[in-house]
Amino acid sequence: MNGSVIGRGTVVRGNVRGSGSLEILGRVEGDVSVSGELVIGEDGAVRGSVSGSHITCSGAVQGDVRGSDAVLLERGARVVGDLTAPRIGVATGALVKGLVRTDGEPALGASRRPATGAARPIAFPARAVAPAPKAEPREDTGDSEPPEPKAAREAPPPPVVPVLAKGAKAKKKRKDD
């Protein structure tokens, strides 16, 4: 495996680039560009633009994030800068301040003009959340069951169990009293 790690106790002041994957658990003050997967850990921080194929961020980034495949912001991620990737996922608990754009959309023809960025800030929350199939199941497991409607019809009893449990507890309490 050709994986690089910038450890928790390490600070890089300068640019990091190259092939292969990179995991940032420490701090980088400069631009980061890798051809492979990029993981920014919980305590990881980057001050500069970030690019990679598949970027998973749980840490802090102050700069633009560009993924050629996907950008996923996990819970606890803090990004101040623009997000660009064909697939973008933002989990609940992640903070974003900037323009979020899923690449390859003909509707957004006027790209790379900083002046137009402020004109459509409302668009990005909806876009950001919609194509996030990987990030969602962890957060809200209760809502992610629509693909099996038949199973749901055939199995109605689950609500009964907690009711019985409550009754049992109540009886026990009465006995104890």
Place this chain on the structure above:
Amino acid sequence: MAGTVIGEGLSIEGDLSSEEEVVVQGNLRGKLTTTDAVSVGSSAVIEADVSAQSLTIAGQVTGDVTAAERVDLQAGGRLIGDVKAARLTIADGASFKGNVDMDV
């Protein structure tokens, strides 16, 4: 597991300072400072002054090297620069050009 690994294919231009072990298999240009050990792999190319607790060189280093404990230049390793360390070993087959200061 080493704290920081600069893998083959990755290159850093700038300062890297750390409080943990650093393994370099890629390229580094600038400065490398750590309070722990540094290991320079056979595929590594470093153009930087290196300061560490101990240093093992199997790749190429161009720059002055300072180690609190020891410097080991292994066979196949190549060092161009001055060495300041309490202990120094140079293996048969290593290339070295520079001054040595062993703090006598």
